[in-house]
Amino acid sequence: GNSVTQMEGPVTLSEEAFLTINCTYTATGYPSLFWYVQYPGEGLQLLLKATKADDKGSNKGFEATYRKETTSFHLEKGSVQVSDSAVYFCALSLNQAGTALIFGKGTTLSVSS
Amino acid sequence: GAVVSQHPSRVICKSGTSVKIECRSLDFQATTMFWYRQFPKQSLMLMATSNEGSKATYEQGVEKDKFLINHASLTLSTLTVTSAHPEDSSFYICSPGSDTDTQYFGPGTRLTVL
Numbered sequence: 496g497n498s499v500t501q502m503e504g505p506v507t508l509s510e511e512a513f514l515t516i517n518c519t520y521t522a523t524g525y526p527s528l529f530w531y532v533q534y535p536g537e538g539l540q541l542l543l544k545a546t547k548a549d550d551k552g553s554n555k556g557f558e559a560t561y562r563k564e565t566t567s568f569h570l571e572k573g574s575v576q577v578s579d580s581a582v583y584f585c586a587l588s589l590n591q592a593g594t595a596l597i598f599g600k601g602t603t604l605s606v607s608s
Numbered sequence: 609g610a611v612v613s614q615h616p617s618r619v620i621c622k623s624g625t626s627v628k629i630e631c632r633s634l635d636f637q638a639t640t641m642f643w644y645r646q647f648p649k650q651s652l653m654l655m656a657t658s659n660e661g662s663k664a665t666y667e668q669g670v671e672k673d674k675f676l677i678n679h680a681s682l683t684l685s686t687l688t689v690t691s692a693h694p695e696d697s698s699f700y701i702c703s704p705g706s707d708t709d710t711q712y713f714g715p716g717t718r719l720t721v722l
Contacts, residue, residue, distance in 0.1 A: 537712040537715065538713050538715035538716045539652075539701070540713075544710060584651065588711070593640055593705060595644075595657065595703070596711055599650045599651060600650065600651040601649075
């Protein structure tokens with residue numbers, strides 16, 4: 496079936512460290528891929544997305560590249576800040592009308608100064 | 609992006625009572641609404657999909673008689689947790705269906721059942 500697997504957390508980093516959160520997927524067809532972020536006490540916000548193979552999504556210093564050959568969409572940031580502390584969710588869309596996103600379990604990132 | 613509101617943002621109720629959660633799409637018409645549940649430190653799990661003017665479709669394991677969904681208009685969908693119990697305590701999130709590949713989410717409602 497269709498699914499998203501992302502690395503277990505929590506991930507604890509010092510400010511300005513390099514971040515990678517791994518995400519792999521299983522899906523039929525040609526899904527779109529997303530990273531959502533959930534800050535403490537808030538709802539989900541779209542962080543970035545990619546709709547086809549080799550696309551790179553980027554926002555706020557975060558990047559992820561849609562790799563069809565490895566079925567991956569790893570999230571990276573070169574230098575994290577304390578304000579990046581949040582839960583990050585990888586998700587896919589099957590691009591079928593009326594179908595919901597499929598989410599990974601989420602990875603908690605904690606950045607200390 | 610689309611603006612989605614939920615009310616209330618937090619609710620505490622006694623076991624056995626019913627709680628209604630409203631979800632409004634403020635700047636577009638949503639023919640479909642997804643309702644998710646998120647337990648602490650876990651992912652979002654789709655509960656049901658509602659379509660304006662018709663019955664909702666529930667995911668396996670979700671009791672349709674316990675989680676009543678009404679999608680009476682293109683801008684409002686409600687989720688009623690009937691006879692709530694402590695195990696229903698969770699974060700409930702709505703998300704209007706979109707014609708694009710991007711979904712937007714409401715800010716969520718935290719339900720605590722004592």
